[in-house]
Structures are given as C-alpha cells and as structure tokens.
Amino acid sequence: MFTFINGQAGGSELIQGYFDASFIKIHLQGYAPDQVANALASQTVFNGSVTLSLADGTKITFQDVTALHNSNFV
Secondary structure, eight states, rough: EEEETTTOOOSEEOOOOHHHHHHHHOEEESTTTTTTHHHHHTTTEEEEEEEEEESHHHOEETTTTTOOOOGGGG
C-alpha cells in the first residue's frame, strides 16, 4: 500500500515493479473526499506509464501500468 499525506507530499514519485494494476493500493490521507475522483480524472498515460496528480501538487507515476481505477484506492 502506498500512502500519500496531504501537505506532507509534493514533488514527483516514480513507482516501479508493478505490472498488474490490481495489486496497487493507494491511501490518500487528509485529502478532500473528492480527491480520488479528481486523481482518476487527472490520469495521463505516457510511454506505457500512468501519472496521477493530487491537490497538493504531488505527481505519482506508476511505470508499466496504463490505468488505475476506484478499486486501487482504499
């Protein structure tokens, strides 16, 4: 599980070694209730990797994963 804390994050994170998105679990702590929907809406795919943007400026890239879904968030 990957936990990102609002106000403690920022910058860019590159996560490698996951090829099956169903194994990825993300916990967003301290973010607004709509942050998951906003993060999913912000998804961009470049070179076979998906990047999410969070409200505090954090960018999370999952290498070799092309999409994330509500089921990836806890």
